[in-house]
Amino acid sequence: MHDAEEVPAAPPMVSGPWSSPPAGFAQIPGQRAPQASEFFPSTHPLAQPFAQLPVEVGDLPPGIVPVPFPAPPSRRGRGLLVGAALALAAALAVGAGVVYVNRAPLSLNERAAAAGPEPTAARTPLTPAEAAVAALKAQAAALLANNEKGWLAAVDPGQSKLRTRYTSMFRALRGLGVSHFDYQTSVDPVDAKSGTVQVTAEVAYCFSTDKCPEEKYNASDGPPTISQVLTFKKVSGRYVIAKVTEKKSRSRQQPTPWESGELSFLSGERVTVIGNRTERKYFKQVLAAAEKAAVVNDRFAGLVGNPQRRYRVYVAGAKQWKTWYGGITDKWVIGYAIPLKDSGSDVVLNISAVRTDSDVLATTLQHELAHVVTLGGAYRTGGSDDMWLEEGIAEYVGWYPRSATDSWRRSAVRSLLAGSKRPKTIAAKAPGDNASPDTSDAFYGFGHFTADCLARKYGQGALFDFVRLYLRENRDLDPASREAFGKPFTTVDKTCLTWIRDKV
Structure with missing residues (x-):
């Protein structure tokens, strides 16, 4: 999550608790797994x-x-939420x-x-x-x-x-x-x-x-x-x-x-994977996926003016998952990006939930690193009203280069727009603490479609200018829209609502 970021998983009709995305899920073309360094524990004299x-x-x-x-303003976290449990964002403030x-x-x-x-x-x-x-x-x-x-x-x-x-x-x-x-x-x-x-x-x-x-x-x-x-x-x-x-x-x-105990490290070109000795057997698998995710996110980090010197990904076993950073007990959460105040962010994976499905692992890492680059290190005063863009842009990056129409959330968004509570603005209100998995799934999917629309209608550069202005620089919505897209937000809002209805 950032500040801990959450992402609902595949809709309920897909079988299995961690079902794979649709066949043909895109891998980033032309990327090879990194040549990782040897494992070394934190006791090694060279360490990092x-x-x-x-x-x-x-x-x-x-x-x-x-x-x-005096206490600073509270800040939220996000995580990779599979299903529901949006209450975790508040709990990890x-x-x-x-x-x-x-x-x-x-x-x-x-x-x-x-x-x-x-x-x-x-x-x-x-x-x-x-x-x-x-x-x-x-x-x-x-x-x-x-x-x-x-x-x-x-x-x-x-x-x-x-x-x-x-x-x-x-x-x-x-x-x-x-x-x-x-x-x-x-x-x-x-x-x-x-x-x-x-x-x-x-x-x-x-x-x-x-x-x-x-x-x-x-x-x-x-x-x-x-x-x-x-x-x-x-x-x-x-x-x-x-x-x-x-x-x-x-x-x-x-x-x-x-x-919380001795740590071991495995470093690639852009990512360091960290965990206890008992999880070292998963380090190479996680590092290979994280290096690919880093290549994608490095590009977007440049677009929002937040280049990363190195990403940290913690691999949590069952005990660590329930204790690190206060612990996660919600069964739907499989990963999160946690903010270190204005310094940066860490990504934490529940390894038991992602190790058996390479597509879930890849999407999770790409999504969570997106929170690191779009939100990490920024002094933020926004609240839950920003989640539509925070999660929408993380979904956009998490699925990149595939579009929102390829996402497993498309059917949930279609149901949302056909229902009586369909959103009247792209700046949709986040679901409540007790939201159902379907509601959460639709919210994340709708955010993905929103980001996709902004990129296709106004250009990817304009989309990330908007992310920088609104999420990182705390600009108000309409001034950020006028500067990034050259149009008032009311115009952009109507344009994308129509576009989403057509595409879903």
């Missing part, structure tokens, strides 16, 4: 080539924040990071920073809170410097399981090409009984293949974040992490894959 790009360590944010940070304190603010950063370079005699002993924040600052710097020993120095040496978890986290982040990692913290008073210190941390992160907004402001949600509650205790004179807690949350999109 792009993980070695230069990185910078940002200044530590204020250690104590006396009031909550990106939540805002909020940090609270329950005591007077301390100047943690200044004191922690000053403690390093000063002569020993001049140092003021750090409070437990300051020591905990200093340990996190040093840990973040070690990660960006590719210093695993320094990263683990912040973790209790007596807890092997916790250190294994942090080792996997380090190697996954390095394999993904981490380029920014920063703790924003609030600290509770020392627990008088246990002597421990509890730190609530917002962790902001970016990868080198994505853009990295520096901070939240009125035109950006800032970098992606996760939330952790860390418990520090004193060991051999130092405060170290003794416990880490994060809650599974769809609204917070947690846990991320890199928090």
